[in-house]
Amino acid sequence: MPRNITILDTTLRDGAQSEGVSFSLEDKHRAARELDRLGVNIIEGGNPASNPKDAAFFADPPVLSKARLAAFGATRRADSSVDDDPGLAALLCAKTDMIVLFGKASLFHAREILRVEPGLNLRMIEESARFLVERGRTVHFDAEHYFDGYDHDSGFARECVNAALRGGASSVILCDTNGGALPWRAAEITRAAVKEWPVPIGVHCHNDSGLAVANTLFAVEAGASIVHGTFCGVGERCGNADLCSVLPALSAKMGCATDCDDQLPSLTRAARLIADVMNLEIPSRTPYVGSSAFAHKGGMHSDGVRKDRRSFEHIDPARVGNARRLLISDQAGRAALLDRLAGIAPDLTRGDPRLTEIANRLKLSEQAGYVYEGAEGSFQLMALRMLGRAEPHFEALDFRVFCEQPWTRGGAQAYIKIAVNGREEITAAEGDGPVNALDLALRKALCVFYPELASVRLVDFKVRVIDGGGTGSTVRVSIESTDGGAVWGTVGVSRNIMEACWRALTDSIEYKLSGLTG
Numbered sequence: 001m002p003r004n005i006t007i008l009d010t011t012l013r014d015g016a017q018s019e020g021v022s023f024s025l026e027d028k029h030r031a032a033r034e035l036d037r038l039g040v041n042i043i044e045g046g047n048p049a050s051n052p053k054d055a056a057f058f059a060d061p062p063v064l065s066k067a068r069l070a071a072f073g074a075t076r077r078a079d080s081s082v083d084d085d086p087g088l089a090a091l092l093c094a095k096t097d098m099i100v101l102f103g104k105a106s107l108f109h110a111r112e113i114l115r116v117e118p119g120l121n122l123r124m125i126e127e128s129a130r131f132l133v134e135r136g137r138t139v140h141f142d143a144e145h146y147f148d149g150y151d152h153d154s155g156f157a158r159e160c161v162n163a164a165l166r167g168g169a170s171s172v173i174l175c176d177t178n179g180g181a182l183p184w185r186a187a188e189i190t191r192a193a194v195k196e197w198p199v200p201i202g203v204h205c206h207n208d209s210g211l212a213v214a215n216t217l218f219a220v221e222a223g224a225s226i227v228h229g230t231f232c233g234v235g236e237r238c239g240n241a242d243l244c245s246v247l248p249a250l251s252a253k254m255g256c257a258t259d260c261d262d263q264l265p266s267l268t269r270a271a272r273l274i275a276d277v278m279n280l281e282i283p284s285r286t287p288y289v290g291s292s293a294f295a296h297k298g299g300m301h302s303d304g305v306r307k308d309r310r311s312f313e314h315i316d317p318a319r320v321g322n323a324r325r326l327l328i329s330d331q332a333g334r335a336a337l338l339d340r341l342a343g344i345a346p347d348l349t350r351g352d353p354r355l356t357e358i359a360n361r362l363k364l365s366e367q368a369g370y371v372y373e374g375a376e377g378s379f380q381l382m383a384l385r386m387l388g389r390a391e392p393h394f395e396a397l398d399f400r401v402f403c404e405q406p407w408t409r410g411g412a413q414a415y416i417k418i419a420v421n422g423r424e425e426i427t428a429a430e431g432d433g434p435v436n437a438l439d440l441a442l443r444k445a446l447c448v449f450y451p452e453l454a455s456v457r458l459v460d461f462k463v464r465v466i467d468g469g470g471t472g473s474t475v476r477v478s479i480e481s482t483d484g485g486a487v488w489g490t491v492g493v494s495r496n497i498m499e500a501c502w503r504a505l506t507d508s509i510e511y512k513l514s515g516l517t518g
Helices: 024-037 053-058 088-092 108-112 119-134 146-152 152-165 183-196 213-220 244-254 261-277 299-307 335-342 353-367 376-386 434-446 451-455 499-513
Strands: 006-009 041-046 069-075 096-103 140-144 171-176 201-205 226-229 393-403 413-418 423-431 459-467 475-482 487-494
Touching: 006 244, 024 053, 024 261, 041 053, 041 244, 053 499, 069 088, 069 183, 088 119, 096 108, 096 119, 096 152, 108 119, 108 146, 108 152, 119 140, 119 152, 119 201, 140 152, 146 152, 146 171, 146 183, 152 171, 171 183, 171 213, 171 226, 183 213, 201 213, 213 226, 213 244, 226 244, 244 261, 299 335, 335 353, 335 376, 376 423, 376 487, 376 499, 393 434, 393 499, 413 434, 423 434, 434 451, 434 499, 451 499, 459 499, 475 499, 487 499
Parallel strands: 006 041, 006 226, 041 069, 069 096, 096 140, 140 171, 171 201, 201 226
Antiparallel strands: 393 413, 413 423, 459 475, 475 487
């Protein structure tokens, strides 16, 4: 039988302490509902004593179907009793049946940070746990700085845990609060704890050494049955153990069972939703859920995964809700090209000389500065033109862009003259800059013939110098467009920045008019 692992998500508490992350009350509700849907056992909703927002969250908690909501807070202060401690009072006001209580499990922290004698620190832990348990709460004790404290004075660290257990704590979480532990040491300390105490032992790992996920998995291997983590690895300083990596590792690689297993195919979607709530972008190279996690660029890699995914993929991407991507570049092999062209040229075969011509053109274009990894639109149009299957939807007869001083009203104007099936259209537009003005003028003229272009807009625009030619450098312009549904990328390269912009803009329009957006 697989060993069951309890998952506690602390995105809404420790994650909220991450630089650049700030939850609104509605954000916290939305993220909590998604975590509940994913199967997380315990959601640490925040510290009601630390700020009004967390107190309000517990006053009107989200409706959850399976997950238990837990409030987080500290043991009583040294100068107060449990009956008059404001932090403990706030935990009771949260009205959750579960409380994650943290206390110092390090002699150094007790003496130098709290400035209390060791015996007082032990009483603070025991009395606080008992106070909450006697009022009907289930207490999980976070032994803060346990790994460092154990290395400094293992006897005192263990006495802190014993104090929590005497107070009625039902489980103990060993915290690598500074994120400095190494995996094998985390395993040794966890194994000793599992052997010593007959309660569930968990781990809460920070990522300051880049080892939070490794330490978590080593601790589970050593017997830990509760795992703390956050989505996207957010948290203090370098963050916490990323559940996006921990969950599939537990299920797919370690033979453990979690209540998230059935929902694992929606992990990528959940990660993106929660990242969006936090106003963050998931780094493309994030394991399992990043856009590059199953992206293959080298020709041998692309060919290999088409024959057998196990050749270059450690897990089926569908198992975590992600998808394979065969990238288009000068390193792409025939397998990647066939994959990318299957939708527009299904008749192409591996031995088709036209495929060789497209591959050669791709390599020459990338040598000139084009990059097609994020510009599928321009790549498909290039291939269609080489195959003689691209019918231009308009002809640009003339365009001009005028720029004024940036502080005057109307930073730039664009004039454009186009022809569609012999019928000419002349128009102009004003924009915040030359590219914006040109984009607006082009779509304004074309909407006369193609009303569907009214929904198209640019969502991203990047310019990069690709040689060392100073103000006469060759530049690459990459743009991302959307029609409210599909999103596509195009690219243009030239020594004239406006020409590069024009190529990227016109490819974007042609891609939409060619029906390639789906």
